[in-house]
Amino acid sequence: MNLTLKVWRQKGPEDPGRMVTYQVKDVSPDMSFLEMLDVLNERLILEGEDPIAFDHDCREGICGMCGMVINGVPHGEQKATTTCQLHMRHFEDGATITIEPWRAAPFPVIKDLVVDRSAFDRIIQAGGFISVPAGSAPDAHSIPVRKEDADAAFDAATCIGCGACVAACPNGSASLFVAAKITHLSLLPQGQPERLSRAKAMVEQMDAEGFGGCTNTGECTAVCPKGIPLDTIARMNADYLKANAK
């Protein structure tokens, strides 16, 4: 396959950045999207140019490091797939592909396609945990959990914190990510003692980071590689309202 790439290049946080066009030849349809970029980067290095910087780690869809907006869709148009698990066979030979970083004020670009997602870490620090006396692990069945709750909590817990939801949201809202984290803990018995204070602290931190408000467009869940449902946002709102009613 031969492709034309239009890639966002930005030397550093202060550089205004611009789109640069590259031709990539002999791409195998079995390559992942990141491998295709590796091939381009090897060539750029040999030509003495600066390779394109992008985030990645596990390359198996579980860590949440990778992420770029491909043809206007975070992680590309393939549903429930991270960028690292997206394969070139989903593109046509001769296609032109635009590649941009996540766009949100709380996610400043560090270089090229790499953005700083520390805002997510600060939201987790604000309340995305449970306070328990650490000790030896309790017996798995010492606290009963309903199967439905366990399943829903597990589904929410699959959020890998990639930030695609923010990138897709026309409002630049982080609601889906925050709601996934809140739902995961609020469905389990261990999450109950801090349930309301957690919702309040995390939502307030989300606002303080400068993310936009949710208008329920559903763009987030459509691009989420883990298919986190909008239900989680309703749960987050309910907990946040309860916390404020107190």
Added chain:
Amino acid sequence: MTATIERGTATAPVPSTTAAPPAPKPRKRPSGFLGSSTGKKVVMAVTGAIMVGFLVLHMLGNLKIFFGKDSFNEYAHALRTLAEPLLPYRTVLTVLEVILVASVVLHMWAAVSLARRARRARPVKYVAKKSQAGGYVAHIMRWGGVTIALFVVWHLLDLTFGVVNPKGYDSAPADRMIAGFQPGRWWVTLFYLVAVVMVGLHLRHGVWSALQTLGWARGGRRRMLQVLAGALAAVLVLGFLAPPLAITMGFKG
């Protein structure tokens, strides 16, 4: 016995050799519930619900025109004399009007404030952006709202104050309505039609979105609420369009 575990280097701060990443800028903390994005959404949901309630009553009132001019005029009069002689003329109506105007103002305040927050959250636009969620109505809420607000201004000037109505202010409500939608003023009917359809689209997303904001649209209920929102929007659109279309097409008057 408590064992003390030394934290390994994995969690210890790594001394950076290169330039430190940009420090987070100190940001203004939102103040209180109404300052929060979710709080503003709740304001939108509650004021929206008040306006929907008003629209339902307004639509039912409009349909009285099909029972004759007198029925419509009596209804308009009854609104003004509600709870008389317990309360003076127009008391209840005025109170309702104040609540309604406050709802409109608060709804717009929250919308503008959330729109500005959204704009600040994405200072650099995408070169290419493709919507992945089907509901295009969700993306026209803001412009739809502006269109509806402009229409309401015209609508009040036309049928409430009679400023732009051929019959003027000192006329019976039914006469104003019928004169306002005469075939010769087809463009008024057209404007009305566009605005009512806009209201319908606004509600199709707005109604279930409000319930989502309040945390009620969960699980299997979401689909049902979305269908109900669509049905409510459709009923309102049809109910509001019936009288003017009937008048313009000459079935009445």
